[in-house]
Amino acid sequence: MKPLPILLFTLLGVLIAPAIQARTYDKDKPPRTLTAEQAARAEANYNRYCTLCHGENREGHKNDHAPSLRSKSLFESGVPHAILRPLSYGREGTAMGGYLDEVGGPLTLDETWDLTYWLFWQSGAERIKLSEEPVLGDVVRGEQVYQQHCASCHGKNGEGVTAPALGNQSALAHNKDEFIRYAIEKGRQDTPMKAFEDILSAEDIDNVTAFIRSKASGWTQEKMPLRPIPTPDQYVINPDSDNPQWTLSEDKFITSEQLFEAMQANKKMVILDTRVTSVWQRAHIEGSIPFPYYSNLDERVKDLPRDVQIVAYCSCPRAAAVYITDQLRDMGFDNTAVLYEGIFGWMNQGFPVTRSE
Ligand code: HEC
Ligand code: HEC
The missing domain is CATH 3.40.250.10 (Rhodanese-like domain)
Known part of the structure; x- marks a missing residue:
């Protein structure tokens, strides 16, 4: 082959590569439904405990950059690990505390589940199936992508500035790789987090996901005896x-x-x-x-x-x-x-x- 066709071929390959690699996602079963009574109690719990930071309409960013609790991509990919777990146990070191009674919060196990399902139904999203497999990528390249495209909002070390702390150990312990990847690819609707599928190649989305994952150091929820509440x-x-x-x-x-x-x-x-x-x-x-x-x-x-x-x-x-x-x-x-x-x-x-x- 002459040099020109080779060049054209390579160019074409680069241009269509992301399209070839873009993933398709199967739908997953919806979580169970709530009775009218459970839904009413979940709504009341939301209004009492969550609006302060996540907003009256679940729009997020009312206080302390608490994320939106109605974006489609979150609910497509994140029940229960991205909703139930932070709601129950909190995100260590952030303003998000644990609301489950077992760790000293005000909600019973049933109430945390009902609130999770209620939020899901409110979002109107359809669940998708994400694999449990790790997302593999080049961590060094991923860090370059991260510093260039993500650090301004998520912090140089993933500590969170105006956006969630991506290096947070309790988040990394619960969120699977594909969940993180999906958030980067699709963004979070109606928030500053845009969809990177049109900005980064599929490969760089893998790389930056692998970089974020590399920050995990194995967080465990310690079981500690509850302290007596002062009288x-x-x-x-x-x-x-x-x-x-x-x-x-x-x-x-x-x-x-x-x-x-x-x-x-x-x-x-x-x-x-x-x-x-x-x-x-x-x-x-x-x-x-x-x-x-x-x-x-x-x-x-x-x-x-x-x-x-x-x-x-x-x-x-x-x-x-x-x-x-x-x-x-x-x-x-x-x-x-x-x-x-x-x-x-x-x-x-x-x-x-x-x-x-
Ligand atoms: C303009 C600021 C901004 C930039 C730049 C940005 N993000 Fe975000 N990101 C956000 C905000 C704000 C949220 C929370 C959105 C919400 O309310 O749900 C978010 C959410 C996320 C989430 C979901 C976290 C969770 O637990 O639900 C991931 C993952 C993420 N961003 C990764 C990235 C990566 C990787 C990059 C760079 C390629 C990036 N972001 C660039 C602002 C930004
Ligand atoms: C004092 C403020 C505050 C209150 C009150 C609060 N949250 Fe949060 N929440 C946050 C912050 C801040 C984060 C993001 C932490 C991080 O990862 O950086 C968060 C994260 C979350 C997440 C993870 C979302 C994601 O995209 O990763 C869920 C789910 C959540 N909160 C649910 C709730 C529910 C349900 C309630 C009420 C029972 C509640 N929160 C009450 C501040 C709050």
Whole structure:
């Protein structure tokens, strides 16, 4: 053959290669249906526990870049490992806590399943079959693709910036390779995550998937005994001392440093951990009590003293704490403040937390 036809042939090969490699997906059975009663309870649970971050219409990105819970590609590929597992056990180190009662959350096993199915039915998606096989690729090339096309949103090390933490160990433990690949190929509808099937070759999608997978180091959900929840007579720390005197920024916030100083000086305070109780179980600021954002305030304010400084914190980094504090202020609690950086900011600055034994 002369050079020209060879060149043309090669060019043609490169151009049609992605089309040849593009995958087709079989449909999978839908999950079971819900009775009207189960669906109503699932919806009520969604409204109580999830809207704060994932939004009233499951659109996501209301707080802390919580992902959309209605995008078609997620529900096509992600029941149950991408819905049930994070909902039950949370994503370690992110604002997403575990909601299953077994780890200290408010939902029973049946309720977590029903909520998963409810979200699936709301999405209107049809399930597809994904293989369990690993996606093989060139990890070194995958990292180049990642740094060029993904790092701006997902972070240089997959730590998550404006998008989910792709290097998160609890996510990597639950999400299979094909699930990750499918998200990259199809994107997430109505979110900043676009479909890369028209931007990257099928081979580079494999490579970047293999790179993300290479970050997994084997996460295990530790079974820890649940801590006893403090009773109201234990709420106030240093009850015989006096309240800290703080200058609040924006009339609401204190820094980690201010809180730590007050703790060192044995000041009188009530510290509210406004996250889902499962994450308080795993690690919290010493002396804090679980006071989740979905608490029934009419019930619980009876146990809060009005003359003691109250500090609220969460991990989102402050949405849940502000939500609770604003309501307390409306109820006449004047000595209230929010930890601006949240518990992750606190930990990043080296301040201590206590863990379950
Ligand atoms: C413009 C910002 C942006 C860029 C660039 C981007 N993403 Fe995303 N990505 C997102 C957002 C935001 C989400 C969450 C979408 C949602 O709400 O469901 C997401 C979701 C994902 C998910 C699904 C995670 C899950 O657990 O459901 C994967 C996998 C992913 N991105 C991989 C990539 C890869 C690989 C690249 C580069 C080839 C990339 N993304 C580029 C913003 C981005
Ligand atoms: C305090 C904020 C917050 C609340 C409340 C919250 N989430 Fe999340 N959720 C997040 C964040 C942030 C992430 C992404 C974490 C990551 O992987 O980086 C997430 C991730 C998820 C995911 C994984 C989605 C994906 O694309 O990978 C599911 C499913 C989920 N949440 C369901 C729920 C449900 C159901 C509720 C209510 C029971 C809930 N969440 C309550 C913040 C929250």
